[in-house]
Amino acid sequence: MAARAVLIAAVSSGQGKTTVTAALARRLAQAGQRVRVFKCGPDFIDPMVLERASGAPVETLDLWMVGRERCQRLLAQAADEADAILIEGVMGLYDGTPSAADLAREFGVPVLAVIDAGAMAQTAGAIVHGLRDYGPVEMAGVIANRVASPGHAAMVQTSLRGIPLFGTLPKQGRSLPERHLGLVLPHEVEGVDALLDELAAQMTFDEAAWAALPPVIFAHPAPEVPLPPLLAGRTIAIARDESFLFVYPANMNLLRAMGARLVFFAPLADEPVPPDADAVYLPGGYPELHCKRLSGAARWRESIRTAHAAGVPIVAECGGMMALADALADGAGHDWPMAGILPGRITVQKRLAGLGPQTMPTPHGALRGHTFHYSRFDTELPVAAHTAKNPSAAQGEAVYRVGSVTASYFHGYFPSNPAAAAALFTREAP
CATH class of the missing domain: 3.40.50.300 (P-loop containing nucleotide triphosphate hydrolases)
Structure with a gap:
């Protein structure tokens, strides 16, 4: 055409x-x-x-x-x-x-x-x-x-x-x-x-x-290979409000195409993780602009801790990871308690801390994506893996795994590796 x-x-x-x-x-x-x-x-x-x-x-x-x-x-x-x-x-x-x-x-x-x-x-x-x-x-x-x-x-x-x-x-x-x-x-x-x-x-x-x-x-490519139903019957709860809104539409489309049912909840409105969620997706966004509301959202904080304790897979990208730390320092001299699942403190700074395309290693091969943030995570957590920068292959962002949580500043583009993306939302061991 x-x-x-x-x-x-x-x-x-x-x-x-x-x-x-x-x-x-x-x-x-x-x-x-x-x-x-x-x-x-x-x-x-x-x-x-x-x-x-x-x-x-x-x-x-x-x-x-x-x-x-x-x-x-x-x-x-x-x-x-x-x-x-x-x-x-x-x-x-x-x-x-x-x-x-x-x-x-x-x-x-x-x-x-x-x-x-x-x-x-x-x-x-x-x-x-x-x-x-x-x-x-x-x-x-x-x-x-x-x-x-x-x-x-x-x-x-x-x-x-x-x-x-x-x-x-x-x-x-x-x-x-x-x-x-x-x-x-x-x-x-x-x-x-x-x-x-x-x-x-x-x-x-x-x-x-x-x-x-x-x-x-524009020539039509070869017919698309149907995706396997790797997430059939699973409900994935996605945080969506002004703190959590940086998600590729292609990511959500892929999850649906693999059989997942997507539901949405708003932590800023103190909405808890839906009780029927089989997995939780916390995308990036602007938690640093809404620290007070997130800190005061007691039902949301308790619900994500309960989901974590129950072993529900939680994927936290950038802002999502920030919301799971012990505290978020907003850059204006205030420390705000967050969910407390990831031991450590997020500090917002004026200097760019990460930018560019990267890959995250997984048992199903590399998942491609990128990073872009102005904060740093000070933690004593062991690093489960590091992303690799493209094209240099230099060490990129840290990836943390705490129980059922996979957290990083890295934003994954799920269609680059559907099997790897699906595995993030299951109880499959990393």
Whole structure:
């Protein structure tokens, strides 16, 4: 199948890729086009914003973590359903192994470069030509962000020397707010839909240039092998509230496809672990922003300790692990008691503590995923295993096993190894 598709990339983070992608998705959707958006590389927050902008679920594409075959399948399915496919890149176009440029070349998707023109004019052309020729990649065109005036836009356009200027965005009076792990979650932003509409309206967009883009043909991969029902009859309780919300949709889809019944509970509302849960999944999120409520959630804390004492498998990723420690120091001088299953203290800090793709060893082979956090865990617990960084294979995050708990700062991408993922939620010995 075929659809118009572009990979929206930049020279670095901070250029406005997410803002431009969201504005373009909203603009195309308002014009009646069926839009599918993907995020290149590990990310939880940008996809939430892009889903809000496009009105459709946003999946992850990554040649290493997701794998080429699954990426191809996702793109082919999207081409079956959509008129336009937008893929937001990660960091700079050539950053990472594999990079966003590698993804674009693998599937023949042209690049739409985002340039922050706020402090430049003609130099924009040099940057765009460098982005195109370094790889090289096919360059569909440019969207210039933070453009001051029509005259400024004209200077940028002239500098591109034949590469189309698809559109511009002015310097925004209101923009998508950020915090330490990225953008603020869309449901926390007052009037977020009005803001997205405003960004779409502010974007000047060359409809003719877009219409002139030749559709990209995405070949269908081999038929997908049915997943074995490794979790048939099992109920997995997933924590879901503002403290626990960093979970790949693909993870939940995989658990269901292997036969699991998923139920959800909210520790912040002091909801206990459902009594019929055969396993518990505590994803990452922002427990450091809700320390007081988590600390005061007595029923939740007691229920997770009871589940642990009963040997119920508990998978705790990043923020989930933080909530199981003895205490969480919020970085403002306060220590808050947590569930007390993992002896030790979590300290939130201003300095980045972990970032990048990693693999976790399991008896069923490596489970791929990533890490991204600003806290550290001070504990005397023995380390059961370490993840390995990609591509260096250097030592990554510690993995702790305390009774039925598997805990780490590592976020697993379950489709990378379904058998390993299923084993985490059973009483199978590690």
